[in-house]
Amino acid sequence: MKLQGSIAGNQRGLMEVEAELEKLNESLQEVKDYVADIRAKVEAAQAEVENSKDDLENLKVELDEKTEDIQAFRTKEVCSPRSLTSFC
DSSP: OOHHHHHOOOOOOHHHHHHHHHHHHHHHHHHHHHHHHHHHHHHHHHHHHHHHHHHHHHHHHHHHHHHHHHHHHHHHHHHHTSOOOOOO
C-alpha cells in the first residue's frame, strides 16, 4: 500500500512536471519567435541605414559638383571683361 501511494504521488508529480515543461516549451517558442522578429527588424533597419548612407553620399557628391560649378561661374564672372573688378 505504501509503495502504491508513493507511485501514485510520483505519477502526479511527474504529470505536474510534464505540464510545466509544456508551458515552458510554449514560452520558449514565443521567445524564439520574438527574437526572430527583432532580428528581422534589425536587419531591415541596418539595410535602411546603408541606403541612407548611400543617399547621403550621393547628395554630397552632387553638392560638391554644384559647388564647383558655382565657383567656376563666379571665377568667370569676376574675370570677364565686363567685370568692374579685376582679381584675375
